[in-house]
Amino acid sequence: MTGSNLPDSTARAVTAFHDHAxxxxxxxxxxxxxxxxxxxxxxxxxxxxxxxxQFNSLLWAEEDLARRRDVADAEIAANKRAIDRYNQARNDAxxxxxxxxxxxxxxxxxxQPFAGRLNSxxxxxxxxxxxxxxxxxxxxREQTARTDATPxxxxxxxxxxxxxxxxxSDLARCLDELLADTVAGRACFRIYRQFxxxxxxxxxxxxxxxx
Numbered sequence: 001m002t003g004s005n006l007p008d009s010t011a012r013a014v015t016a017f018h019d020h021a022x023x024x025x026x027x028x029x030x031x032x033x034x035x036x037x038x039x040x041x042x043x044x045x046x047x048x049x050x051x052x053x054q055f056n057s058l059l060w061a062e063e064d065l066a067r068r069r070d071v072a073d074a075e076i077a078a079n080k081r082a083i084d085r086y087n088q089a090r091n092d093a094x095x096x097x098x099x100x101x102x103x104x105x106x107x108x109x110x111x112q113p114f115a116g117r118l119n120s121x122x123x124x125x126x127x128x129x130x131x132x133x134x135x136x137x138x139x140x141r142e143q144t145a146r147t148d149a150t151p152x153x154x155x156x157x158x159x160x161x162x163x164x165x166x167x168x169s170d171l172a173r174c175l176d177e178l179l180a181d182t183v184a185g186r187a188c189f190r191i192y193r194q195f196x197x198x199x200x201x202x203x204x205x206x207x208x209x210x211x
Contacts, residue, residue: 004108004183005042011172013040014127018053018134028057045100052093052124053131059086060135084199090128091194097124098191105182114188119178122189126175133168140164 007013017039021027024035031050039046066079101123106114143149143157181187197203 004104006104006179007040009176010041010179011130011175014049015130015134015168015172017049018131021053022057022134022138028054042100042104045097045104048093048096048100049127052090052097052128055086055090055093056128056131056135059083059090062086088196088199091196094124094128095191095193097127098122102191105179108183109185112185114182116181116186116188119187119189122192123175123178126171129171130168133164133171137161137164137168
């Protein structure tokens with residue numbers, strides 16, 4: 001991207017990494033140095049995008065497990081607690097993505113303050129959404145290949161897959177446009193802290209009242 005050390009299409013780099021990671025054995029429990037190196041972005045930003053995708057992938061698996069009806073309630077409770085942990089970590093990574101991107105974009109603008117329209121969604125949140133839709137695309141693609149499903153089911157999933165791919169393409173374009181507009185002074189975004197109160201023992205009334 002002109003004026004910054006980001007590529008011309010940050011979104012293309014991010015979505016390619018998302019798909020590549022999901023195809024790797026051991027993901028999301030491990031992320032090899034070789035895998036991380038495929039995401040050609042500044043190191044701090046790269047590491048947080050990897051972490052966000054990793055926690056989204058772990059969260060996805062736990063959400064599936066939490067819907068089981070053939071296991072003890074204790075196992076579902078463990079899934080729910082894992083969901084809380086991964087969701088907190090995912091949101092922490094979003095904030096750090098925004099911190100790194102704003103630092104990169106501020107450096108590209110030099111002494112000029114951010115200007116232009118204020119985008120209601122941060123670039124980090126858009127990276128997070130790209131991660132989630134990549135997970136949906138993988139899952140929907142698996143449905144289109146099921147030999148134990150009806151032709152009607154597979155056909156419906158083909159249509160849904162096409163829509164998901166369209167959604168990702170649109171979102172990727174919006175992310176690149178936001179980054180380019182921020183460098184050019186046409187737009188800006190701010191870091192919005194998530195303040196997940198239910199995970200904070202000083203904020204969740206069921207936790208602090210008991211304490």
